[in-house]
Every structure is written in structure tokens, then in C-alpha cells.
Amino acid sequence: MKKLSELIKAYYQIRELKEPTTTEAILWATSELGEVCDVLLELRGGWTRNHPEDKRDTVDALVEELADVLMMVMVAGHTIGSDLEEVLIARMKEKARADLTE
Numbered sequence: 651m652k653k654l655s656e657l658i659k660a661y662y663q664i665r666e667l668k669e670p671t672t673t674e675a676i677l678w679a680t681s682e683l684g685e686v687c688d689v690l691l692e693l694r695g696g697w698t699r700n701h702p703e704d705k706r707d708t709v710d711a712l713v714e715e716l717a718d719v720l721m722m723v724m725v726a727g728h729t730i731g732s733d734l735e736e737v738l739i740a741r742m743k744e745k746a747r748a749d750l751t752e
């Protein structure tokens with residue numbers, strides 16, 4: 651199976667998406683985090699929203715928006731030539747003093 655960073659790069663190519671700068675990727679990640687917040691608020695319920703027909707109050711919607719955040723954070727890493735999946739694995743290894751991939 652391909653690594654997550656490779657899949658994201660392929661996704662960008664297939665969809666012919668514009669490559670963001672680091673700042674733009676972080677802004678998009680923040681925008682996606684706002685969508686996470688929207689779903690969390692809708693899951694709590696009791697709020698009057700401007701467009702109730704667009705309601706996304708499911709755990710599936712929450713998971714999708716969290717995945718969007720993850721992708722944009724990964725893309726931010728790509729913009730500086732870094733594979734954040736590898737970096738995270740290395741940091742956990744360092745902090746846990748154990749190779750968790752074995």
C-alpha cells in the first residue's frame with residue numbers, strides 16, 4: 651500500500667488541484683478545522699443555523715472533516731519537502747523510546 655503522502659500527491663495530480671504555499675495550506679487546514687467545529691456544534695444541537703438544509707450532524711461527517719484537516723496538514727508538510735507521517739513516527743519513537751512500527 652502506498653504511503654499517505656504519496657496518495658495525497660496522486661490525489662492532487664488526478665484532481666489537478668493547485669499546489670498551495672505553506673501558509674495557504676495552513677489556512678486551508680484551519681478552514682477545515684472550522685468545518686470540524688461546525689459539525690461538533692451541529693452534533694450538540696440546539697442552535698439555530700442559517701441554512702438548516704445543509705445540516706451535517708453525524709459522526710461520519712465529523713470523521714470526514716477531521717480527514718480533511720489531516721490532508722491539509724500533510725500538504726503543508728509537502729510544501730516544505732517534509733513527509734509528516736515519517737516525522738510523526740520518528741517523534742513518537744523518540745518520545746516513547748520505542749519503535750512502534752515493529
Ligand SMILES: [Mg+2]
Pocket residue numbers: 682685714715718
Ligand atoms: Mg471539509
